[in-house]
Amino acid sequence: MKKSRFWIIGLALVLAVALTGHSSAAAQRAAAAVPGGADLHGDGCTVIIVGKDASTDGSVMTTHTCDCGICDWTWRHVPAADHKPGSTRKIYHISQYQTWPPSEGLKWDLVKKDFAGIEIPEVPHTYGYHHGSFGYMNDRQVAIGESTIGCQRRLQNPTPSAKIDITMLTLLGMERGGTAREAIRVMGSLAETYGYGFHDDGEMLAVADPNEVWIFEICPVGPLWTPESGKPGAVWAAQRVPDDHVSVCPNESRIGEIDLANTDFFMASSNVVSLAVEMGFYDPQSGKPFSFKRAYSPVEGSAASTNGGIQRMWRFFDLVAPSQKLKPETPNMDFPFSIKPDRKLSLQDVMTMTRDRSYGTPWDPVQGIRGGPFKNPNYFNRRAPRVIADGRAEYTTVTQSRAGLPDPIGGLVWIAFGAQDTACYMPFYAGVTELPKSFAVGDHWTFSRDAARWAFDYTDFHVQVVYSEAIKDVHAAQAKYEAGMIARIPEIDAQALALYKKKPAEAARFLTGFSLNNAQTVVNAWWKLGDDLLVKYNRLYLYDVEKRSYNRSQPATPDWWKKAVKAFDILMEPDKK
């Protein structure tokens, strides 16, 4: 036999091992679950948290990859309002997943058809805020990022006795929370009084303001709860992330032991321990301290034991603190609550982490032949290993709460529609009084050039064909429109501040105009980018628009891919040599 023949047969064997190994990996991934119920892989959303002394610019940051694939992506601004004594606030059931055809109207109008049956006393003043699937930033710079964590099955309460879902809870937190702590107290208290759950179960929220950031985790208390019981209709805890630390929530509970005597770092509902004891989730006689995550939302496994199924926890900590040499074999529940990063993180660093695909790790989605000839990370298996940049994102947010600036200027929410790697973050200040009309419309099932989101899907779609080449064009656009905008923010801050000192309303008008104009520019650019990619890589050739020529040998199919194809032929059709 020739030497090359040995090589090809060897490659075929490797391929066979890879193919058979895939099914066992799937079985391993299935092992990572909440023991009492929900499969974690049914959920999606990653939250990254950065304390003020862990960021290069002193801002407190939170992120949210709103991973779904079939959810509503629209955004709205809700203005601040004053309310007369005796006013009430209607509560609606809001499903994260429910959508309506655009012909029937917009989600945030239609959810009002799903009245939960209660009106709660309104507060004298509600803050203005920006919201998508959740509340994200109010005009006091209180910011939120969300991640579903699941809970013990017996805690779920999908019955109508639970009046408040997580989306509604975040909207109430935005309306009533002047600080992170106040938002947490408001959300916790309302959930206890009116019952939490219905569409949702275990949830985590990162709640930030210019001074600090907390992780707030909440679970229902089971379907047999009634308001007449006099018991809390939710169980929750909150823990503050140290100012010089960063943390993450990859759909897993993060709060372990709690010290309620340390009120500067912990808060919780009155039933936080007693409910666990009553339900048999915690035995005080065990000699072990109470742990919120182990009692209410335990997860078995590690990045390694699940073959990357739950590798986001390890990946994040390894990215921010490589000096710690944290191991992927470490059970996820044993990772620290937070960590001091090796170096402070910039806004750009955080945005880059939301785009992380675990390249270079054991779960690199393009290692070997997985990405196809053009190294497409979406090619092989889009759900496993589960990486931070999932591709199903409706949108991703990065919030910044910045001390030293008036709230309307200090608060920023950066929004990127669609898959993070091909999207562009657009800034919206807390003081903005309206969001683009193109952000308020559209759905997954009707292509529309009126919907901003489709511009990003349009580009993303055209990148998939020749990913390794087309992504370079996207990176160039991101450098211009995203990195360029980050660099301009100090200048915009200064202009807004000068106006604010004279007349705050002028600053609001300026910031609104700036944010809307920039968004329109970016959306237009992404429509054009999609057009340009179609032309440039049409038919898998390389068209040069300026020279009006084309190159049929580019983009080149790599030799390793051709060899892999040969190996596959030998493996699958051994008679055709």
Next chain:
Amino acid sequence: MTKRIPLGLAATAVLAVILLAAGQAVPKLGLPILTTSAGQSTDVTTLNIVLDEAAVMYDYCDVPTAEMVADGVGLGGRESGPGFHVESTIDQAKFPAGTPYKAVIFAIGASMKGMGASGLTLESEEARLKKVIEYCKARKISVVAAHIGGESKRGPAGSDNERMIDAVAPFADYIVVTADSNKDGRFTKIAEARKIPLTEVEYALGLVEIVKQAFQ
């Protein structure tokens, strides 16, 4: 929990008396039972917890086929896997593996998230339910329709939730609903038209006493 049970029992006992006074007799149904979902919403979890609380043993499968139901207690030894969940609290000393079920309880409520996780569409879920119910009817296994998700698990005619109701309720031998689920009287009309008993409770907690009466 230890304090809540007596309170809960007292409340449900009162509710049950009220319901019985209103002429909504709770039928006696046989054991063993299988619980499942019609639409893959989490309401089946509530149903199972109600049964746990009432100390009524059950087998549970989220997506049983007629063949699985035919395998009886233990569901033929099938185990949970991705998109497929089984659970059993049945004492097999009392009801050995393979004992035919006497009743199947369907928790009705459509969830795109739940169906997606199980690899189902509305159409395939309807087809599955049709076959299971046909099997139950042929073997005289009681079909119990439970709608306990309230108004939000309802919708206009033809909507996901209503299609799940259409797939089960008109074929049921007994219907249990929360008042919120039956605001428009749809389940009452079905029960009246088919001359089958219907029980309405305020909260899921109220079902604890009802299932005790039905299955003990």
